Amino acid sequence: MPDSTALLAWYDRHRRNLPWRAPPGIHPDPYRIWLSEIMLQQTTVATVGPYFDRFVARWPDISALAAASLDEVLRLWQGLGYYARARNLHACARAVVERHGGVFPRESGALRALPGIGDYTAAAIAAIAFDRRGAAVDGNVERVVARLYGVQEPFPAAKPRLRALASALVPEQRAGDFAQALMDLGATICLPRRPRCVLCPWRACCAAAASGRAEDLPARAAKPERPLRHGVAFWLTRSDGAVLLRRRPERGLLGGMTEIPSTPWRAAPWSIAEAVRAAPASIAWSPLPGTVRHGFTHFRLELAVLAGIGSADGIWSPVERLGDHALPTLMKKVAWHAIAALAAERYGEPAASAAKSGRSPSAARRTGANERR
């Protein structure tokens, strides 16, 4: 049987030094633990670090974050992706202040009732911040447990069994340290490829290491191909060079974010004649060469881009101020694509090379590249 003492002893020697982690002997701050856990959903530790530092510098506690506007939060979140997390983060901060007087509840059941906190996050916060006994089971922990016990059943059917096995491992004492130790083991030793079994405190009791099949686990059912959707984005500039933006509805994909207007995204490609009927202005639209490709969790997207000069209702932004808006990565790609294509058209530079040069919208603006004349 894997021994929690061996893992905790390893953790005491090799724990990662993370910005949200309290030093040994210091009580963890639930606000920092919660913030890091929300940011780490779907994102790596290396990416989250600078975002976490910026958030806690700007909003040092839950009350400060609750008092911020959603726009401010979305702006600081830009680049972390999965923007529903940012909206839930903000809603959760307000709920903790309004329902719990600004103090995080200690039990995972009460934590789960807050916006954006699911089973894993509730268990992680309860364990790390309050030392509550419970298994916080994410992908890393599933991988470690599948290997330890040699579970051959493929994902996702194996999840309930892995959760039960992980729960049984949690010791009575130091549940928070154990949760973090398991996370660190999955992140630094029991890697998806080439696990470093010789350094593992559980090597002697690991079924996968004994059979030499660690890399084959966990077993996964074949993933179906993500469907492809099509849309057309409208790069509308005013005579002063400002670009038309609009705000997406609060609910749904990229909810509350600012976007460059586009048609709905659907399975069938759009003809230009059909697309201009959904355009924000009745003007002469010109198709730009190439397409913008982007991958979402459940589908892939290809956007054609039409450009034109005119006026319409919406948010008008100078190109060099696009960075002030909560533009998701997809919309940044559209902006860069349009700027590069228009620069190519104006200066005779191949569009591909303009795009590859990686000029930011502001750099392109300095060359006058955004102006369609």
Ligand code: SF4
């Ligand atoms: S011995 Fe190897 S496969 Fe087993 S838990 Fe440790 S690192 Fe993972």
